[in-house]
Amino acid sequence: MPRIGVFVCHCGENIAGTVDPAAVAEAAARFPGVVHSVHYTYMCSEPGQNLIKEAIREKRLTGVVVAACSPRMHEPTFRRACAEAGLNPYLCEMANLREHCSWVHEKVPATTQKAIDLVRIQVEKVKRNRPLYPIKVPVTKRAMVLGGGIAGIQAALDIANAGHKVILVEREPSIGGHMAQLSETFPTLDCSQCILTPRMVEVAQHPNITLYTYSELESLSGFVGNFKARIRKKARSIDEKLCTGCGVCMQKCPTKKIPSEFNAGLGMRPAIYVPFPQAVPNKPVIDRANCVFFQKGRCRVCEKFCPTKAIRFDQQDEIIEVDVGAVVVATGYTVKPTSFFPEYGYGECPDVITGLHFERLASASGPTGGVIRRPSDGRIPETVVFIACAGSRDPAKGISYCSKICCMYTAKHAMLYRHKVPQGRAYVFYMDIRAGGKMYEEFVRRAIEEDQVNYVRGRVARIYERDGRLVVCGVDTLLNGRPVELEADLVVLATAMVAHEDAETLAQKLKVSYDTDRFLSEAHPKLRPVEMNTAGIFVAGACQAPKDIPEAVAQASGAASKVAGLFSQDELTREPVVAVVNRAPPPIWSTCVGCFLCESACAYQAIEREEIRTRDGQLIKTVARVNPGLCQGCGTCVALCRSRSIDLQGFTNEQIFAEVLAL
């Protein structure tokens, strides 16, 4: 026989004011299976909880119903109390006499009657509760970070410094990402590489970090704490152990006229190359598409000159399989090319460039050695027009969002130009100046006031070439919309920050969701900004939305601390309120017929296929299995299962059925 204890709380006058606790306790005492029923002013108080604990011990209770406030309020409290008295916490239920009864009804007999019913319902439920034990999922304490930009680097370092192994995967030959391309950074104008490269080196040397550059994620399976990643390490065509990065191969390579990705196409590079001098690792790759040997079968010059004989033309892509417990996605962004803007010259005027181009022009390590020269003829421009919001905030162009960083870097660009070319004139066309951020507004004011950058509020309708100069036709909306026409030598478009072309493919590999702009979606826009709705996968940086460096870094550290939190125990403990597919003795094994119609109803991919086999490995049947690591306990599958083969612990069919019958 069940031995249920009922504990009715007065909650001072809150319940006792309209409900008669004594009557409720007395009525409850008569319910079949109830062996103990009392009422007390404050059940949640120390003495109140002791009443429960004592009763559990003395009356050997098998279940407890606390008739008090909302379970959303005190269920944890009373379950803890039960646990302390040696009763499985999941054998304790609450009847909500306060929020759902005393606070919402008059002091009439019907109210007390309702209270009695509510208690009866819970008594019937708790009789059918089963002891539940928190679910333990083993955790592989190794994280994988996708993307070696500043966000990825920060996340990797933070996790590594927390003492956990990290695998950093970068698709380019070097880590560093876009930040490595930047000249100075707003609002402090400190040199980007100066602050970034030390971090890159730290990554390379960190004992906890394994770096896979020129590599991409092939596939990801498994679940939180237990992922299996397959990484494709693309053939570098050199032996990294032998290569010293001396660079002779690059000097000797006959093919030198390949637009350099790092310089946004403004500079050239050989077919065997390291993207930039401070690259990490400082080992070249052979760009097979442009290598004479790979194309024509002759050359091998690099091989001839390599002092350490490190060239490996026959090297193959390598697939690396690794178990990881968590994944941080930090794959970053790209910018719209100038060719996206027919009205700005189809990207055919060489002197209409993107912000990224300008960064390279302004960078001391850039193709012009930091001198602002226009691409077409190398002249130093006397007039430069900067256009903020090129594509951004323009639904007609399919980009309705704000790229967020453009206002700031445009101000920076104008400033840098004025510093480098004091006699030059800088104009900025803008819609609004969005300079929210520490020292940001001040920075923009400085550009306007100290560096005399001319800010024109209005959009540019057209840019076209006339006699070697660029005619910029726009409008000044502050001069009651008067058309303005400027002749410029160089135009810099702050083109929209967009997700990578293959963002969707990645999202599908990771089974995470993404928005209409192909940015990855966080689990909750406010309260879970670095988690994704697939447990164990976190997001950092501009692959989630446009961000500047400080934000990206902050989010990366956030993601890293989430990972560290996940890795803080050997096992992941989760609420046992999860769905379970029944198992039965042979020959039934399970009443599940394996139709898997429940599969698509699960938002968490928690439903797996389990093959039941004989000892000699012969397949008997395939049935569903709920992965407790992934299941969040919504019970949608339970309501779908025709044969009632799935049930939800804590809200079993039996329990809820009993509640209904108790009405």
Added chain:
Amino acid sequence: MQALQEQARKLLEDQTVKVVIGYAPGSDEERARALFVRTPQQAEQLIFDQRCRQNLATYLLKPEVKALGRPAVVAGVATLRTILQYAVENQLQDQAVVALAVDGNGQVTTLSTFSQIEEYLATCPRGLTPEQEQELARIEQMSREERWAFWSQQLSRCLKCYACRAACPLCYCARCITEVNQPQWIPVAADPFGNLEWNVVRAMHLAGRCVDCGSCREACPEDIPIDLLNRLLARETLTHFGAAPGYSLRREYALAVFRPDDKEDFIR
């Protein structure tokens, strides 16, 4: 009929299949019964005419039938749909069964893969026939009270014999909900509540899955028009969710997927 017997004999002779499940004359003029042809000689007993309404796909999942070896099954549209639905619901492997599709004018087509069946069905007419629509409309036109009276009267005859379940190709659960007793969702006795519950559950469990073979109606000893319930939901799931069970191999169960803009005019 000739063509069918011919094809059946061939399949058995060249060992393509071990058994051909088809129809033979039944106990009276009205009925046909299932025939399990296992030797080429027996093939000549096969018939196919308007008597052959039972959905033979039902046998495909029975262990004792599986034990006989790879089967061929004489199939009308409903049976073909059942096979595809089995495929979608993981109950049959591709090429595990050969379908002998017989159309209105006795034409026999041999379909040995799911995709062949899919192609074959692509050309078949879908949705309810005008007659079926009318039958539904007749009831829908009644007042609520009349409908309740009508069905109470109908269901009062239900014996809970579960013949409908036995005849239904998609009632293949290892354990039917009627056999679940913890909790006892459906009372054992044939009382009004239990009968209502059973028939609602049956219809709900077939919503978005029913292939409209009508076997349940055929099987009902009390001739309760239970197929109407399935047909109603077939129509609703089609109109609201575009569900066409058994016509394609796409794993899309209307009640396990959703559109954010599904209708909700009834929700406050």
Added chain:
Amino acid sequence: MAESAVVEAANRTAATSAFEPRIVAFVCNWCTYAGADLTGTSRIRYATNVRVLRLPCTGRIDFMLILQAFGQGADGVMVSGCHPGDCHYTAGNFHARRRWIVFRELLDFLGVDVRRICFSWVSAAEGAKWADLVNQFVQEIRALGPYREFPRRLPQLKPAEVC
């Protein structure tokens, strides 16, 4: 006051005053249950007729439970959860909604009085909406009168007390 007295009192009201509908509500834990909690914390009064059963998500609400409730003599059933898009489990309510569409059509076709089932979205912030909804529904059911025509689940068929 002893329970007997309470029950007497209850019976008295039942006898003297008009019929009191028995209403069962199946609600999800995260939105409507929380919303009903808010009704309480805001001290908004509503009719005593409703008995709330808490489930994790509307996706968990088995249509059979609704029949069982009527079978137990409920005169009306409420089913409520998170607004579309708010589901704590991202999509449970969307799946529930599809099930309800079909279930409702079926019951209506069978002549079950679907006016006695109230489907609603009540968010954790809509304490007032919950109160109004209950009051309104209680009135509607009161107007419809007791649901006598619906067959009862025979008491002797209740599963034996769990031992």
Added chain:
Amino acid sequence: MRIAYYPGCSLEGSSREYNESLEAIAPLLGWELIEVPDWNCCGASAAHSLNHELALALPARVLALAEKAGFEEVLVPCSACFTRLAAARHALSKDRALAARICELIELDCTGTTKVVSVLELLGRAASDGLAGLVRQPFACKVACYYGCFLTRPAELAVCRRQEDPQEMEELLRVIDAEPIRWAFKVECCGAGLSVARVDSVAELSGRIVEDAVRRGAEAIIVACPMCHTNLDLRRDAICRRRQTEFSIPVLYVTQAVGLALGLSPRRLGLHRHNVPVRLPAREKPEPVRES
């Protein structure tokens, strides 16, 4: 192909040659143009700045008439007319109540079954089904395709796909062996309705257009709109005065260019009506076409 034809006022007056050239090429392309019976003014510029309902009623009536005559499509060469008709059709399709009110006003049913097609669209179709084969006289010269505003705006009515950089005319002209240039002013404003009231600003606006076309080596400007033609051709003297340069580049209607390519005589295509004499790079004499 039988198709309803709505010339509108311009094609009967200021730009007769557009009409003439269109009617000249139609039979060669297998088009039978049936003028919409009892058609009326489309209401262009004036109406929609005065009275919303009137601005819809006028074009709606034309549509209704075409619909009544049982046409699926009505060809509207003038892009001003085109915009009015298309706009009306769009507005009525969006708003049932409005549609009802308008139909009441015009005492005709306008259900919007008749689609509005531009010359460009129709020629585009011709291009994709064998126009190339009909070319007898390659229109071999560098052309600046000028779209102006009506063909690209507003977005929901636009004939052309890429608003800022439409390609339809280029694609078409390549078929008749012309060599379209890339330039910056193909969708800039020509001054349109100000042609009479503000010749000065027309001269300025159209001036830039002509100038850029010439600078980039175009030998002809191709248009599909009477307004554009008026401003670029008729106002050429004003343009030259303002720019203080001689611009002799001719402005042809797309139909005229196609006509020449099909071997029709300049006269039949009304080239002689232009203000700027049409001198194209010397080409050998076209063999006479048998016209049926």
